[in-house]
Amino acid sequence: MLILIKVKGKCTTDHISAAGPRLKFRGHLDNISNNLLIGAAINVENGKANSVRNALTQEFGPVPDTARYYKKMGVKWAVIGDENYGEGSSREHAALEPRHLGGRVIITKSFARIHGIALSTDSTTPQAHLTPSPLRLGDFPIALS
16 A cells, blocks of 8 residues: 655645635535645645655656546555644545545544544544654655555
8 A cells, every 4th residue: 555645734624625616526526536635735755735756657746646546556545644634624525535536544643533434434444643652754654564
């Protein structure tokens, strides 16, 4: 399983699926999934929003495009987050988009309660890092087994 993105700092539902022009597609999951993590979610690897390295091609590209490429190639992927991942409004599609694009797990220090429940309901298995030592995003390799 590959790491799609290691999100630096706060990651609200608005970071996961930003409001704005794409919100008009909220009734069409495939279209609104083009919104996945494109906004203010900062990638630890390069300090940029909506720019992740495709582990298969080694090229940088937008988060949703890379997720779609992994899905097309049959590669499962994960998101690494920080504390209280998914806080904010209870935007349902913020929980649906990762699974739709092939995501299988979200690993964080903690989840916002409603978002964690929504991820579990949609079969994307949320996991929280529950050790007392701090989670350092750099500790995660490019792939998980």
